[in-house]
Structure formats: structure tokens, C-alpha cells
Amino acid sequence: MTLGTKTVEGSRDGALRTKMLERDSETLLKVELADAHCHLDLIHDSALIEDAIAYGVNTMITNGVDTASNIRSVGLADGKHIFAALGIDPEHAMLASEDELNFNVGMIRSSASKIMAIGEIGLDYREAQSDSEKDWQKRVFETFLGVAEELHLPVSVHSRDALDDVIKMVSAHNPERTHIHFFEGDVKQVKEIEALGCMISVPPFESGKRSRAIKEIGLERIMAESDSPVAGATPRDVEKAVRNVASLKGISFERAAEALTRNTKSFFNINRIGLRF
Numbered sequence: 001m002t003l004g005t006k007t008v009e010g011s012r013d014g015a016l017r018t019k020m021l022e023r024d025s026e027t028l029l030k031v032e033l034a035d036a037h038c039h040l041d042l043i044h045d046s047a048l049i050e051d052a053i054a055y056g057v058n059t060m061i062t063n064g065v066d067t068a069s070n071i072r073s074v075g076l077a078d079g080k081h082i083f084a085a086l087g088i089d090p091e092h093a094m095l096a097s098e099d100e101l102n103f104n105v106g107m108i109r110s111s112a113s114k115i116m117a118i119g120e121i122g123l124d125y126r127e128a129q130s131d132s133e134k135d136w137q138k139r140v141f142e143t144f145l146g147v148a149e150e151l152h153l154p155v156s157v158h159s160r161d162a163l164d165d166v167i168k169m170v171s172a173h174n175p176e177r178t179h180i181h182f183f184e185g186d187v188k189q190v191k192e193i194e195a196l197g198c199m200i201s202v203p204p205f206e207s208g209k210r211s212r213a214i215k216e217i218g219l220e221r222i223m224a225e226s227d228s229p230v231a232g233a234t235p236r237d238v239e240k241a242v243r244n245v246a247s248l249k250g251i252s253f254e255r256a257a258e259a260l261t262r263n264t265k266s267f268f269n270i271n272r273i274g275l276r277f
């Protein structure tokens with residue numbers, strides 16, 4: 001792990017760099033963290049990403065949501081700290097044509113040796129109003145679940161107000177490689193997910209419902225995410241998610257960090273043979 005000043009050299013934001021250089025080394029994490037779900041292509045100041053790496057967030061899975069962000073996400077992947085997942089999320093799926101869907105499937109196939117997962121994909125019934133919009137979201141989701149199976153890649157799933165349908169559709173594929181990001185389900189649903197062998201990841205925010213679910217699922221089924229910059233500000237916010245899991249499970253921050261980082265690296269098969277960047 002590179003701590004200290006080395007990785008921030010050359011960053012554009014002078015003020016932030018000065019602040020980072022001045023940081024007392026005591027404030028840096030002594031454990032390694034992994035961010036299971038973020039959108040680094042939307043963080044326009046690369047110094048913030050360099051800062052997260054220097055802080056100890058050594059592994060980040062950046063997710064594409066449409067054609068442009070998929071292209072940017074593959075470009076950001078370095079095989080060292082930043083790894084890409086490509087997909088079309090349900091919100092952007094509603095704007096995508098059949099041609100765009102096919103184009104992205106082609107991009108995923110041709111990028112298979114440098115991506116770790118298919119994501120962000122899923123269902124969002126707060127966005128889809130009509131049955132036809134829901135049907136199209138399901139079509140797009142189903143297509144990507146099929147591509148994931150074909151390429152033996154895990155999936156990073158977005159579910160909002162749609163978890164029962166998500167669980168149903170995932171069960172028909174290869175559920176052990178499924179991760180429900182920003183988990184918002186209840187205790188019954190988290191038990192179903194655990195029984196299927198799926199994983200959940202938890203964001204840097206607490207909610208009573210999510211806390212109850214986290215208590216009910218094994219530590220080996222949990223990952224932490226920042227969902228930055230959409231939810232957290234930067235990947236450093238993954239630390240808050242880990243601290244929350246640690247307190248709900250009654251274990252130390254270090255132990256939770258070690259377990260969640262291991263889960264994330266193993267789920268995304270970070271050390272996969274044959275990766276090319």
C-alpha cells in the first residue's frame with residue numbers, strides 16, 4: 001500500500017494536494033479497504049481518487065451506467081486499484097434503444113479481459129411508471145444477466161422498490177455471483193439472498209431497516225461501498241460503511257475491514273488470471 005505523498009504528486013488541485021501533504025500519517029488507515037461499488041468517472045477531480053488510494057482504499061469497483069460511462073470506466077481501470085464493471089442501470093435503460101443495448105453488450109464482450117463484473121444493472125420501479133417501462137427494464141436486466149453467465153462474470157445489481165422481482169430473476173441465472181448494491185431490503189429478503197448465496201453491499205448511510213438486515217446476514221455475505229459520488233462524496237466514505245457494519249456485528253473496525261475487503265476481492269475475483277489492461 002502506498003501511503004504518504006507519493007501517489008498525490010501531479011494532481012491538479014493545488015489546495016487539496018497541500019492539505020493531503022500536510023496530513024499527519026496518524027490519520028491514514030492502518031487497514032486496507034475495498035469499495036465494492038462507486039462511479040469514479042463522475043468524480044471529476046482525479047486528486048480525490050488519488051487521495052482515497054493514499055488513505056487506504058486500495059480496491060475500487062467503478063460501475064458504468066450507460067454507453068459514455070462504460071467507455072470512461074474501461075479507460076479508468078488500471079488493474080491495480082481501479083477495476084471496472086460495465087452495464088446499463090435501470091434509469092438509463094429507460095432511455096436506451098435496442099441498438100444501444102446491443103452496442104453495450106458488444107463492448108462488454110470485447111472488454112471481457114479487462115472488466116471484473118457486469119454492472120450497474122437491475123430494476124428500479126420508482127423510475128419505471130408503466131408496465132411497459134418495467135418490462136423494458138426487465139428485458140435489459142435479463143440480457144445482462146445472460147451476458148454475465150456467458151462470460152462467467154459476477155453482477156452488481158441495483159434494486160429500488162423491486163427486490164422481489166430482482167431475486168426472482170437472479171435465481172434463474174447464477175445467483176452465487178450476484179451482489180445487491182446499496183441494500184435496502186428487509187430481514188425476510190436478506191434471508192432469501194443469503195439462502196441463494198448472493199452478497200449485499202452496504203452504503204455509508206444507516207437506516208433502521210438496513211441495520212436489522214445486516215444483523216441477520218453472515219459477515220461473509222457483506223461488502224462495503226461508497227456509491228460515490230452519487231451517495232458518498234468519494235471512495236473514502238466506504239470507511240463509514242465498514243464502521244457501521246463493525247458496530248452492528250459487535251466487532252472491531254479492523255476485523256470488519258479485513259473481512260469486507262477480503263469478501264470484495266474474492267467476489268470480484270480481483271486476482272483473476274488472464275486480465276489485461
Ligand SMILES: [Zn+2]
Nearest residue numbers: 037063120227
Ligand atoms: Zn451506483
